[in-house]
Amino acid sequence: MLRKLLAELLGTFWLVFGGCGSAVLAAGYPDLGIGFAGVSLAFGLTVMTMAYAVGHISGGHFNPAVSLGLAVARRFVWRDLLLYWFAQVLGATLAAAALYAVASGKVGWIASNFASNGYGVLSPGGYSLTAALVVEVILTAGFILVILGSTAARAPQGFAPLAIGLTLTLIHLVSIPVTNTSVNPARSTGVALFAETNALGQLWLFWIAPLLGATIGALVWRVIGSDDEVG
Secondary structure (H helix, E strand, O other): OHHHHHHHHHHHHHHHHHHHHHHHHHOOOOOOOOHHHHHHHHHHHHHHHHHHHHHHHHOOOOOHHHHHHHHHOOOOOHHHHHHHHHHHHHHHHHHHHHHHHHHOOOOOOOOOOOOOOOOHHHOOOOOOHHHHHHHHHHHHHHHHHHHHHHOOOOOOOOOHHHHHHHHHHHHHHHHHHHHOOOOOHHHHHHHHOOOOOOHHHHOOHHHHHHHHHHHHHHHHHHHHOOHHHHO
């Protein structure tokens, strides 16, 4: 179990440091940075690379919503859920702290939103709480469906990390303007601790919506998946 938890911590650290790091350090640098598309790709690459690196150790969740979805789908044991959540949130927090240490080394830098998630005034595009809730639920549900489908016994072997990484890229392309894209409560928590906004006050949504979406996605899979995948 210790090896599994360390793998989850490391994978979540990589996701937050690489994904949020691309947003904080490179998205607009100096004036022709990588932009939304680059940040979206960075998040997809972090998940894909760590899924290949340590997925065989822990399952490669790196996300409390993914762990919950897998448990609902009967692919993960419930008794390990809180331990995985702890490792994921700790990894995200350590990554956010490391990213803050790097970013603050630039003269005149301010944390501002620090790649945190939000709605209303904290939404990049000014989207409402309702819009944020809907998009996070739908996209997390879709993410869980892809994860469950691509890792099913009868799916083509060896391609799951690629499919999952590309799906996370697509998710970010859709929802960065709405919420700055969460679909991952650990990712949202880590950076919210360092943001100079009310990100912590809105963090509740970025736990509830992804967890709800993950549950919906897993229940849908239990209906459409084959018996040997859900039993």
